[in-house]
Amino acid sequence: MKPIRLGMVGGGSGAFIGAIHRIAARMDGHFALVAGALSSDPARAAASAADLGIRSYGDFEEMARTEPARADGIQAVAIVTPNHLHAAPAVAFLRAGIHVICDKPLAATPQQARQIAEAAQASGARFFLTHNYCALPMLREARALVAEGALGDIRLVQAEYLQGWLAGESDSKQAEWRTDPARAGAGAIGDIGTHAWQLAEFVTGQVPQSLSADLSSMVPGRAVDDDARIALRYGSGAKGGIWVSQVAVGQENGLSLRVFGTKAALEWRLPEPERLILSPKDGPARILTRAQDRSASFRTPPGHPEGYLEGFANLYSDIAAIIRGDATPLERVPGLEAGLSGMAFIAAAQASSARDGAWVEVSP
Amino acid sequence: MKPIRLGMVGGGSGAFIGAIHRIAARMDGHFALVAGALSSDPARAAASAADLGIRSYGDFEEMARTEPARADGIQAVAIVTPNHLHAAPAVAFLRAGIHVICDKPLAATPQQARQIAEAAQASGARFFLTHNYCALPMLREARALVAEGALGDIRLVQAEYLQGWLAGESDSKQAEWRTDPARAGAGAIGDIGTHAWQLAEFVTGQVPQSLSADLSSMVPGRAVDDDARIALRYGSGAKGGIWVSQVAVGQENGLSLRVFGTKAALEWRLPEPERLILSPKDGPARILTRAQDRSASFRTPPGHPEGYLEGFANLYSDIAAIIRGDATPLERVPGLEAGLSGMAFIAAAQASSARDGAWVEVSP
Amino acid sequence: MKPIRLGMVGGGSGAFIGAIHRIAARMDGHFALVAGALSSDPARAAASAADLGIRSYGDFEEMARTEPARADGIQAVAIVTPNHLHAAPAVAFLRAGIHVICDKPLAATPQQARQIAEAAQASGARFFLTHNYCALPMLREARALVAEGALGDIRLVQAEYLQGWLAGESDSKQAEWRTDPARAGAGAIGDIGTHAWQLAEFVTGQVPQSLSADLSSMVPGRAVDDDARIALRYGSGAKGGIWVSQVAVGQENGLSLRVFGTKAALEWRLPEPERLILSPKDGPARILTRAQDRSASFRTPPGHPEGYLEGFANLYSDIAAIIRGDATPLERVPGLEAGLSGMAFIAAAQASSARDGAWVEVSP
Amino acid sequence: MKPIRLGMVGGGSGAFIGAIHRIAARMDGHFALVAGALSSDPARAAASAADLGIRSYGDFEEMARTEPARADGIQAVAIVTPNHLHAAPAVAFLRAGIHVICDKPLAATPQQARQIAEAAQASGARFFLTHNYCALPMLREARALVAEGALGDIRLVQAEYLQGWLAGESDSKQAEWRTDPARAGAGAIGDIGTHAWQLAEFVTGQVPQSLSADLSSMVPGRAVDDDARIALRYGSGAKGGIWVSQVAVGQENGLSLRVFGTKAALEWRLPEPERLILSPKDGPARILTRAQDRSASFRTPPGHPEGYLEGFANLYSDIAAIIRGDATPLERVPGLEAGLSGMAFIAAAQASSARDGAWVEVSP
Structure with a gap:
């Protein structure tokens, strides 16, 4: 399978979350970053894009206009700007039929949120929000345990x-x-x-x-x-x-x-992300690890610590699967x-x- | 030093906190339990007292009347009844000039609390409340750290x-x-x-x-x-x-x-009572143990776990010191x-x- | 039941393990310390005994000769001297028909150990060695788990x-x-x-x-x-x-x-004495606590930390039961x-x- | 900077460590996998290569002969075969002037190890061994602490x-x-x-x-x-x-x-890879995290757990730097x-x- 062609808005040199998105997108090989409007400062945008070896745009509007017309244009875009700059690019790319992977929270104002919602509902493209923690294996297992009634x-x-x-x-x-x-x-x-x-x-x-x-x-x-x-x-x-x-x-x-x-309790803490403590009402607590996780959202055997980046990459892999037509991960992304x-x-x-x-x- | 003669109200066979008070009072040898009105059920009171080899009373009123007149009468009394039965014996013993060591909470109603307060203020005897956890060494150290400004x-x-x-x-x-x-x-x-x-x-x-x-x-x-x-x-x-x-x-x-x-944080959890985590704003967190505790409220070297009963006994030891005339522990009991x-x-x-x-x- | 009358050899002021033995003996009320040869320094011996309010002896030989003749003489003796001074008093008290509770290790030399062994085998009195840690509840549970084959x-x-x-x-x-x-x-x-x-x-x-x-x-x-x-x-x-x-x-x-x-593993660490981790070959590890301990060697509900002193006291309580004629604890003391x-x-x-x-x- | 062109020997579908090497090589964008002799089974080799979208070779000898001649030939090769199959490809690629990144242990026999040693010493290319754990940040910090004498x-x-x-x-x-x-x-x-x-x-x-x-x-x-x-x-x-x-x-x-x-101790455990406990001879133990790590071998702020794959990727990033001419990481790879x-x-x-x-x- 060919990597999905990815663009990015924001995430120029010095940014935090943009670099995280790039690693997450790259980790499992499902995406190739090919274009970006990486900064509102055109010089910084160009320099950052050159570093990454990708097409550079001075602003997201131009990218949203130009890319759809290219045979090798982006199929999805990651929006990693500050909150108040989520809505405008999200709307532009959704209208252009390009899938949007947006950092959280959705927006800085309710009005911006509504704009995104309307564009998403009108678009044939999908909208994803990177609440990365919920993609950690033990939290997926936690959800499964609750859903099946293990906690009462x-x-x-x-x-x-x-x-x-x-x-x-x-x-x-x-x-x-x-x-x-x-x-x-x-x-x-x-x-x-x-x-x-x-x-x-x-x-x-x-x-x-x-x-x-x-x-x-x-x-x-x-x-x-x-x-x-x-x-x-x-x-x-x-x-x-x-x-x-x-x-x-x-x-x-x-x-x-x-x-x-009523029947059991769950406890999870990020500093030990691969442990999930399940405490039944009676009987000893159990230390669940990836050996017990049925989501199989990992790359290494249990005991080989995965963490923040891998959780983020789990989201990106699910997003890739959805974009390629697999609806299964939809319920958890x-x-x-x-x-x-x-x-x-x-x-x-x-x-x-x-x-x-x-x-x-x-x-x- | 001779042990202080102690009486008890409540704490008959099957009771929980009465047995705890007895161990705490006994642990450091500062108290000798000699009398009790251990149950509202006279037969159970008598049987429990016989098991303990102490004088038995059918009710606390009789004990409060009788003991002060004895040369070997009790000097302090532990009240370990349910909450609604704290006030009456507390008032009776305070009026009789006998120090009261009362389980928490103070009472079941504000009115009962007021009765205790009035009796305590009018009495030459002292009133103690066994909030035992605050007598654990690392919490005494926590208090000292806050007091000296370590947390800002x-x-x-x-x-x-x-x-x-x-x-x-x-x-x-x-x-x-x-x-x-x-x-x-x-x-x-x-x-x-x-x-x-x-x-x-x-x-x-x-x-x-x-x-x-x-x-x-x-x-x-x-x-x-x-x-x-x-x-x-x-x-x-x-x-x-x-x-x-x-x-x-x-x-x-x-x-x-x-x-x-503003400068540091403290974290303490009962399941690991002998660790106190001190996290400065900058620099690594420190694991404080009894080796760092300046209260010296313990009997064994650091690393020899003490816990719930020893904390309780710390209170009783401080209470003994106060009864014997040492005012130093007053600020922490x-x-x-x-x-x-x-x-x-x-x-x-x-x-x-x-x-x-x-x-x-x-x-x- | 009346407390068992206890003597002590060693354990004068400033000693470490003698004070521990006294707390352990006192905690559950099964022993009353009544006599001691607390130090090889007669003045220190006398002063220490006075502090404790017990009969004082200048040396253990005198105590071993004198006590058996008293109606209120000691029934058991705790030997808490340095290792090379275990054998002589142990032999003396065993010969006098007095139960011996001896600190570990048994002796400083094989020859001393043999002397104790011969005296113990010839005596009608019992010999106990205070390996206190094995009396902690979760280690008793560990032993039970191994014995029943839970580990394969x-x-x-x-x-x-x-x-x-x-x-x-x-x-x-x-x-x-x-x-x-x-x-x-x-x-x-x-x-x-x-x-x-x-x-x-x-x-x-x-x-x-x-x-x-x-x-x-x-x-x-x-x-x-x-x-x-x-x-x-x-x-x-x-x-x-x-x-x-x-x-x-x-x-x-x-x-x-x-x-x-072959089937499971156990892990226990003193700093968290009330947790026993049981890891089956397959399936999640279990955190066993006193709620799962079948030995019931404790005084407080699970979650109320007991530790070193309580473990020591468990030994003393079992020793009291044995002295009083209950053979049940023999296999674990x-x-x-x-x-x-x-x-x-x-x-x-x-x-x-x-x-x-x-x-x-x-x-x- | 352009990614370094990487080949792989072993690591076909179903293999464990090959997939790990690919993620590690990809994570920071310094390598592009372009060719492989992924299996000794030619059909599986071809299928695996097709999945990855890379040039496929039926055996490593052919790859070692062919790649050096290509303008876009591999610059480095990862050897991820079972131990007895390290030596032959390592020797072949070292002779061809291609950097070798070899999984551990070095070889299955001393003789094979010698062959690799001779080829490495004779080659202008470099030889790396992926002992990945030592590239975890807190272990790099541990090494620095020892080196500067913090432990005595x-x-x-x-x-x-x-x-x-x-x-x-x-x-x-x-x-x-x-x-x-x-x-x-x-x-x-x-x-x-x-x-x-x-x-x-x-x-x-x-x-x-x-x-x-x-x-x-x-x-x-x-x-x-x-x-x-x-x-x-x-x-x-x-x-x-x-x-x-x-x-x-x-x-x-x-x-x-x-x-x-003599002055302090260090403790580190893989299940909590981002904590390093430094215990001075006197004073409280300190919980060091990446906030204290001077190697800066990470991608995320402290508290965002990195682990096994990131450690592996740290090695690959250092190897890339060395291949590109930066000698600094040589001492730690x-x-x-x-x-x-x-x-x-x-x-x-x-x-x-x-x-x-x-x-x-x-x-x-």
Whole structure:
């Protein structure tokens, strides 16, 4: 099978997530990056493209106009720009019939999200959202366990995503746009909160009905939230919580998920991504590893640690399969719905916090 | 030094916490149990006392009347009855000038708490409350680290206490009174929530100003809360959370505390009680053990695991020292104030939950 | 039941293991310490006894002569002196018909060990050796699992006991006699190696047939071994290893045991004494806790950490039961045989190392 | 920079390590696989090459003859065949001036190893050996810490590599050749023992002077060792041990390394590859992560788990840099010397074990 020809918007030299997408796309050989509008700065765009040996465009509009006409034009595009720059290229490429692989969260504003949604619904091309963590094998196994009833009825869900890198004043390029309301749309709840939200939904198969949020800006002068404590209520009667922070000093990337049901509980933590603890109501807890994972989303035998990049690459491989016509992975690859759900989460959290934690319906 | 003569109210055969108190009192040789009103069932009281080789009383009133007159009468009494039976004996012994060592929470109702408070304030005898966890060495070290500013300004506090033993219908003696509103006063928030609350206060030195609570009764027919998610706001601007549950299947006794400051963070978990992780803002995390603990609250060299009973015994040893006239441990042994703070926590949590999570002031 | 009257030889103020024995004897209320020859220094002996409120003897001979004649004389004696001073008091008390509870290793020399053995065999009193670790609940469960065949045929056994406290020159009282060949008899292999040896035997039910040892004295000028690497061969065809060190910097008290069979494996580590990992050949590993331990050797519910002192107290409680006539615990409480096995281990290890690691039969 | 054109010998469909090499070569974009002699079965070779979209050769000799003559011929070749088939292609490509990237161990016999050595020394091309674990960031940091004296003088080294996948009869393709003396040359000591040996040498910078080995074949009928316990003596006076097993049930891939010096100790375990515990003689242990690693051998921020494949890719990236003329990584990329050292280890271990564990010099 020939690699799928991939373009990229954003991800010029110095960018973080663009480089990650390129490794993930390359890892299993299903994609070949051939073109890019890698930076809004034309010189940097050109230099970055030259480094990568790909066609360079000064802006995404030109790329969206030009590529469809080429015999060797891109079949899919990865959008790895700051949040406020997702919508315009996503709409342009969807209209051009090119599949879109977009970084999360979906957009910086509800309006941008709606634009993407309308374009996606009107397009014959597909829209994917790279909530990469849910593609880790043990979380796919977690989802399967919940789905088959291994936990009984779910009662409690707790997702945490704790980082410390924004605990002080920061002048890094990453910190700059992520703490700018205009470009990010939200702070920690958008950047990492949507990951926690999506993961909880992915594993439990349930969307909370309402939430109560307390957003904080702990660092003086910060214009977006950098810590959020959110209580969740599910229609089923289950309760839950999301705690995200970017001022949790000492935490490098502390994502975790715990789910408690009437029959058993699951616990997973990113620092040990290949362990899933299944604790039955009675009897000893079990340490599940990839040897027990039925998704077979890996490249190496159990005990040969895979992690962040491989999870990201699992998404890209599934996306390649879908683009090539295999519908099987569709149920596990996040797309427009996951994006809209994340936007509803952000909106509800901001609304609740603005009303001093009043319970607010989550309306996707 | 002669052992202090100790009496006990409650703790007859089959009771849980009474046996614990007896081991804790005995471990370091500072107390000798000599008398007891061990059960409201006179036959069981007498049989239990005979097993222990101590003087038996049919009820605590008689013990409170009789013992002070004996030359070898008790100097202190441990009250290990269900919550609603703390106040009457506490008041009786305090009035009799006998030191009271009372299990937590302080009482089942605010009125009972007030009665204890008045009696304690009027008495020349002391009142102690056995929040045992705060006497574990690494938590004493945690408190010292916070007090000396090692964490900088505190921003985030998270205390959890998760158990699974009440996840189903239960007919154990322990479960019975602990889920009865009349005898327990509250469910999980009283039984284990007050431990989490006290620990957070003990380590940080701060009492939250207000809270927002969502209490649940997950098991059908249960009349008290068995899960609670509580958001905290401190006067300093810090935020916090308490999550307690007794339906968290697979969790045996999952108490933990995390505190994040501007300069460093602390993490402690009961399953590994002798490790305290100190994570500076920059640089590697440090695994503190008793080798680093300056409280020296232990009997064995580092690496020889001490735990629950030794923590409890640390309290009893400090109480003995105080009774013998050493004021030094007073600042770290929980007493009336801790009890009233716990009652204020329960009341605020219930009030907030009744008002759908509205923020409620905590007024001790 | 009345407490058993206990005497003690050694354990004066400043001693380490004597204080441990006293706590262990006291914890469950089965013993009352009433007499002691606590130090070879008469003044220190008397002062220590006064502190404890017990009868004091200037030497153990006098105590062994006097106590049997008293109506309230001791029924058992704990010997907690340095190794070379085990034999004389053990023989004296065994001849006097008083049960002996002796610290490990059995003796400093084979000759002393034989003297104890002869006295024990001739006495109506019992001899116990406090290999305390094997009384921890999860190791009792480990033994039960092996005995019932849960591991299949055992293939591999690995015991480690790593400490760092003798990594440098040390002038502590503890270090002094433990590194003196005359008083200790052996270095790390005696002090901690016999624990590892006994634990492996206790759990597997097998004694190695031969061993090959490499003993080292890493600290310049040290007259005993402070590191030893020992390979084991069992008659069954199983292989094993013991690694002990007292120069392993950073290790506080790193005792661990791993056993691999044809059907499953067990792993246990002292720093988390209440977890036993059972890994079947196929299927997920299981985290066993006291909730799964059938020995019920504990005082608190699972999740309330017990440790070193409670394990020691388990031994004392079993010893009390045996003294009172219950033969049930006999199979799990170490006695003369364990002591002789440990002496055979020391002798074989020293002989093998002296012959550059030649394989040497272990002959108890 | 253009990708380096890579060929491959072995690694046809169904092979394990060939696929790993391809991912590692691809991950950072420094190599493009263009040709292969992927199987000794011509049909399978052709089909596998077609799947990969590369030039196919029926045998490696033809590839070694043909490629050098092409303008777009391969610049380097990865040899991923069973051990006995390393030497012939390695010699052929080295003679053809093509860089060789060879899987470990170097060869199945000392004679084959010599052939490779001679060809490597005579060739202008380079020879690399993929001991992948030493390219993990925290092990590079471990090496740096030892080199700068952070541990003081090294006293103790312990490397373990425990697997359970050969605990029973196995008829997998992988198991078949790895347990065949003719094709593998050795059992566990070759397959995983050389990894442990190389890692210990890589981190400590020292090669043991002599060793004493006890090799076992635990599974009835097995013709190679599946368990080995090896004691090490260093010229410096340090002692060490290697324990490898492929019958350690429940162990997926348990590689670990512990090094104890006079000033500090290091501990690293593959299941948590991104943590390195540094324990000073005094003071708390430190949890080093990639935030502290000065090698910067990674693609993602700390806390985004990288693992086995990324370590392998680190090697490939360094190899690419070396091929392109950067000598810097030469000191950390294993080559001929590491291969010969591993062969010396195998030979000494087999010789010692054949002489019942006699100490044998290691002569590379």
